[in-house]
Amino acid sequence: MGLLDPDRLFPIDESSRGLARALYKTVEALPIVSPHGHTDPRWFAENAAFPDPAQLFVTPDHYVFRMLHSQGIPLEAMGVPRVDGGWTETDPRKIWRIFAENFHLLRGTPSRMWLDHAFSEVFGLTERLSAATADASYDHIADCLIRPEFRPRALFERFNIEVIATTESALDDLRWHRMIRESGWSGRVVTAYRPDAVVDPEFAGFAENVAALGELTGEDTATWNGYLAAHRGRRAYFKEFGATSTDHGHATARTEDLPQAEAAALFAKALAGACTAEEADAFRGQMLTEMARMSLDDGLVLQIHPGSYRNHSQPVLEKFGRDKGYDIPTRTDYVRALRPLLNAVGSDPRLSVIVFTLDESVYARELAPLAGVYPALKLGPAWWFFDSPEGMRRFRETTTETAGFCNTVGFNDDTRAFCSIPARHDVARRVDCAYLSTLVRTGRLDEGEAFEVAHDLAYRFAKQAYRL
Amino acid sequence: MGLLDPDRLFPIDESSRGLARALYKTVEALPIVSPHGHTDPRWFAENAAFPDPAQLFVTPDHYVFRMLHSQGIPLEAMGVPRVDGGWTETDPRKIWRIFAENFHLLRGTPSRMWLDHAFSEVFGLTERLSAATADASYDHIADCLIRPEFRPRALFERFNIEVIATTESALDDLRWHRMIRESGWSGRVVTAYRPDAVVDPEFAGFAENVAALGELTGEDTATWNGYLAAHRGRRAYFKEFGATSTDHGHATARTEDLPQAEAAALFAKALAGACTAEEADAFRGQMLTEMARMSLDDGLVLQIHPGSYRNHSQPVLEKFGRDKGYDIPTRTDYVRALRPLLNAVGSDPRLSVIVFTLDESVYARELAPLAGVYPALKLGPAWWFFDSPEGMRRFRETTTETAGFCNTVGFNDDTRAFCSIPARHDVARRVDCAYLSTLVRTGRLDEGEAFEVAHDLAYRFAKQAYRL
């Protein structure tokens, strides 16, 4: 039957499966709204061919190389670049062979589903990847990549992407977004405002970054008010390039709502590099509330996704740098952490704050109860390690009863693996249809309602929540 | 098929569903034992008509108005009274229309199931509530409410309630309970002893409350021994009005077992308003152990349900007061917290301590292991945000294997929404029958045993655990 079971992820009993299939048929072909992700705008600006199968599927995908690495395969062997410029594998075919020989390690993981989907639907492969099929599949994909219909813009259109958001640093000049806009291409690629470098006192070069922000905006960022004005200016600049949201990935969900004089003093200390760890954390928390207040004025949606212990392995960080699959979720408190922000602005229905989590034990206990009452708060989807069939199912089962569907925001793929985007949205749509089918078959929802909600979850909620 | 699927909440496959249905048939009509709740005894004392549909279903039900509020509908629009007496909607029909127009927000929630059950089974409505049916349903319910068979006592009897417990402050004069008793009505409405106002040093007016307790009991509550004696006296008074339990909703599960001299000193400090937050917490913890010791003498069941961060929104608290849907669960530790109490009295099988939780991550990890060994400890049912089909299922799946059925106490509705009582018990009975059916169909329980356990869970355990 090829690589993909047409009924995958649907309930097993025939009656529920039939309904899930019927629901899915109505959302399967809906355009993809991708409001949060990390694709590279340069792809769409330059529209150059992707270099080779390994560069497309292995070397940049930390889901993939972390699993192989966990079984003892060195990161170098998968072409992951070293900080010191030392040797790593550069022959893409060799990297691909290692990947193929170890593809069975991905059994039972979402990566396996995403890869099979891309192999099958994007490249037309029909055999499971293995040592035996390594070279043939490599050749086939490589042949495809040089063809125009596999260029980024062609794939974007083929994937039926209505809009995709990338994420850029506050200091980014958005040149690729400008190039896309000026190219006359009709694809809608928008940016999102990610100010880590200028709101986190512990970020490398914080003071310099803040100075650079001042230069970019013409504000005196040596003062608290100038600094806030610079953010406002920069947000407006990002809005020119389609941004509808800001994006914040702090280590904790801590927020603060200090008196402005205290906040200003903390900022001065941060600029001077004199913050304690506690003060740096407080400043980051204060900036979330400041960002929320700016959102009340400019309408940008505030995304908070805390709880990742970044770069857990010091040896790997030193040898390979950041983002090498060693970001590990930690326990996160939301009830006390979000209270200052929510008390300040959470009752205002004009504001939209979207919270993601890597700690699913808080879905039912903290996040759904908070989102089920505060007008400004919404729940982002099952995210990162939970962006999986079981994770999505648990998300619905633990949030819907308290927060309803209406306080969730549909799906986003949060990925830099371009070919996995249709696969990920497809998985989400299937899992949601399966869940809705189960609700109907257990008398908790009418069939007619299920069709409405399926559309909400696949398309409408994301557009509405992110104001796209 | 009307508002209710007759097979709702049963397993989907025919074989399990058939058995679940058979199990349910044997418990469906059992009398309701409601050992913990917040109905108003005045209803049963005066037996006056409920005023209007909005007052019955919307304005007092925080499950309902919090969800509408989360989507930006002001609490005022649903008639929630303001602390300052300022404007709120008073036209019940307007409130009802808002409710009806937004009824779809409750899709997938237990409130939706409870409301549909009440609309269908209590009021005979047949169409889903919506903007289109708002006025007709309003008129129909309003017409019902003026008829004698919709008075509280008539509904109590129609609901087949064998016994219901209300909850009263230690300082309550129990006048409505007296009136019920003196009325000669045969309905069994009992009270429960809730001493927050006189055991929590941070409760508004604590010292005055303790003095009032002294006056009510003729004890010198300025002394530790007199204070304890006053509790004993007041518990005896509550027992005269049928109380079989006490009820404690502290922020944490902390208990203490201090030497009596230390406890007395802490009490003196509390009376003087000189406790630190830590000392106030210790005193509350000490009083749980004192209450447990009193229970050994007078047989009252001790209910502990910690872990709610009350009134999370300061603006809402200031404008609308307490209990407006802003109570949010927090992470709760039980292992260390309950140890002082359990070490003091937990080995005594004459004592019955029932623990509820809002933190379901502790079911399998902490509460089931504790209840599965301490003779005094029992697990209360899935509670509050977990009083839902998925919550109840997870409760059974995560507690039964370690604590068995025998260390659980059946269901309670914990509600002030009178018309939801049959609905809630019905949901619990269905979910339990579904769970039992699954155990049988997967070879983990005999069919004959399942029928016994179904009866235990629906009726016998609640009567036994609460000594009703």
Add this chain to the structure above:
Amino acid sequence: MGLLDPDRLFPIDESSRGLARALYKTVEALPIVSPHGHTDPRWFAENAAFPDPAQLFVTPDHYVFRMLHSQGIPLEAMGVPRVDGGWTETDPRKIWRIFAENFHLLRGTPSRMWLDHAFSEVFGLTERLSAATADASYDHIADCLIRPEFRPRALFERFNIEVIATTESALDDLRWHRMIRESGWSGRVVTAYRPDAVVDPEFAGFAENVAALGELTGEDTATWNGYLAAHRGRRAYFKEFGATSTDHGHATARTEDLPQAEAAALFAKALAGACTAEEADAFRGQMLTEMARMSLDDGLVLQIHPGSYRNHSQPVLEKFGRDKGYDIPTRTDYVRALRPLLNAVGSDPRLSVIVFTLDESVYARELAPLAGVYPALKLGPAWWFFDSPEGMRRFRETTTETAGFCNTVGFNDDTRAFCSIPARHDVARRVDCAYLSTLVRTGRLDEGEAFEVAHDLAYRFAKQAYRL
């Protein structure tokens, strides 16, 4: 149909059940690999008859007596010995009758499944245990126990145990293991190195134990280097008796990687009995990293299973001693706790560190992400209170998507209840086959792959991970 449903624990729908059954058929009869447990090597050394049914099934099994105790039955009545030598029941038939009368308390628990399996498969009983069957079943089992085919070695062979690991203190002389070896019996019983008594400064007699370790090994354990050398020597001695692993059950998962001079100073303080609680904890953490470094040299697998609050009831501890069912799981952090060890040696694929947990909320959040990237780290199976059908299912559902199957280590029974060993492995095999069947039926795994993985989980992974 007797005590056991032949399709127990399989999915209910016919299509999935059929596949689960087919998968199970291929692993049902595989030899048992039991790499972690607490059976008594003396059984296999002396091969004496088990004394009576109560000594076999009730008195030593804390799963069983804790549940009866939780319902008010005194531990004495089940024959649990008292520290003061005071009265406990010694008539095995009386103990058995209490057990039989209360067997229904175990409904829905794994103990019930294990017992039914042993009653049926080992002893050929056909009726559910109850008061009515108490005496007949007692007599039947007692009659069996005196027959040679119910001696430990005969059962070992009948259970098809390929290899079983026991656990011995670092100070144990391994006399029973020596006796087994010298007996010429072909059964493979290996030891495991459990050094609590000599690595935990808070262990009773720590300094004396360390001195004894020095005598056993001929090293000067008064010095840090001598102490480490003694461990190395003792580990080598354990390896002579088949040990392939070490076993560490600290209260937390804390590890440390202090400079050697600091570690030596801490050791000196520990020997002097001068450690604070914090220092003792740090020392235990340091010793985990030291053990990991030794493992790099000698190849022993490092098992860490933290998170049990031991002997929670002080009264029970004083009256009955340790391990009386009062060990309660607590919340455990792994992300920060394991970092020192993982940073020191976690990238080395020659090392194998297996982590168990009693806090299942960390499976998806912490342990699977860690095991899914660190080459040295593997996940032990659902353990202790989670060694149950629901616990095992949740383990697979929450770990597979992030850690894959390849970073798990198969099943182990961790038991001293000898007759439950086949039952426990059978439950694990069934649950895994059910899970695999569901993956296939929902399009997440090919059928052919499922057969391979079923074999991995039932047999190959345990042998490989434990190097057996």
